[in-house]
Amino acid sequence: MTLTELKYIVAVARERHFGKAAEACFVSQPTLSVAIKKLEEELEVKLFERSAGEVTVTPLGEQVVQQAQIVLDQAAAIKEIAKRGKDPLAGPLILGVIYTIGPYLLPDLVRQNIARTPQMPLMLQENFTARLLEMLRSGEIDCAIMAEPFPDAGLAVAQLYDEPFMAALPAHHPLASRLSVTSDELKNETMLLLGTGHCFRDHVLEVCPEFARFSSNAEGIRKSFEGSSLETIKHMVAAGMGVTLVPRLSVPADALPTKAKGRTGGKIQEQIVRYLPIDDAHGGEPPTRRVVLAWRRSFTRYEAIAALRNAIYACELPGVKRLS
DSSP: OOHHHHHHHHHHHHHSOHHHHHHHTTSOHHHHHHHHHHHHHHHTSOOEEEETTEEEEOHHHHHHHHHHHHHHHHHHHHHHHHHHTTOTTOSOEEEEEETTTHHHHHHHHHHHHHHHOTTSOEEEEEEOHHHHHHHHHHTSOSEEEEESOOOOOSEEEEEEEEEEEEEEEETTSTTTTSSOEEGGGGTTSOEEEEOTTOHHHHHHHHHSTHHHHHTTSGGGGGTEEEESSHHHHHHHHHTTSOBEEEEGGGSOGGGSOOTTTSOBTTBOOOOSEEEEEEEOTTSOOOOEEEEEEEEETTOOOHHHHHHHHHHHHHSOOTTOEEOO
């Protein structure tokens, strides 16, 4: 059994395809296939079920692959230990970010990281929560910034901040002159949602659960529409197609409501989209999402994780509640 063979089975489990796994490992498919067959013979177990165009991992294979990833992480840790003697932060850090956080946090975060740890460049991966969790488990990324909740995958998690939601309405909407709205006042509106796979879609449906039934049947076409990104949905709001909820960091600074931007002398300041805080009609806390940093417990670059957290805390995070 060799580290190379372990690397091959982790790649096949990730790609579910021998050819793609071989490309990822920069070897020919026959080389990879022979090595995996040799390992299966040595272990006297079948790791993969092979069929036309599809590869699945056997139940026992899943356990072997998980252990193989731990072994590979520990082998990489030996190199990291050696690096720490020179510079504990030397080398890139592969960071995953969900789509509804990346565009709004990364510009400042990258600047802060360059200023603080230029020897540790960030290699960025933007994706859905489910995919980032897979990439964490397989070692494709080192850590990820996501929003809770997500399935417990045995990860180490550090809380970063609680981010409130805001309502986005067309400028001509009857509620646009207000300084805030309640979730109850949004119930009768046409709600614009992100597509399936975005965790923020689920967050919106938690705040306005009545739209869950509309978003899953034909009748709901009258009540909800889907967009591929928050920015696309904002354009739909501007066009008057409906309203939506957005995370606070996605709101432009000059679009925030103030008394001056509200109703003054019967005049409403001209804006394409109005963003309003959401008040709980029953006196509870306004809706928020908790943003966290997650990494594998076997990941040994503790200083890198700490440096990244410090860079995040150094970012301007207007309107959010920082957590330690």
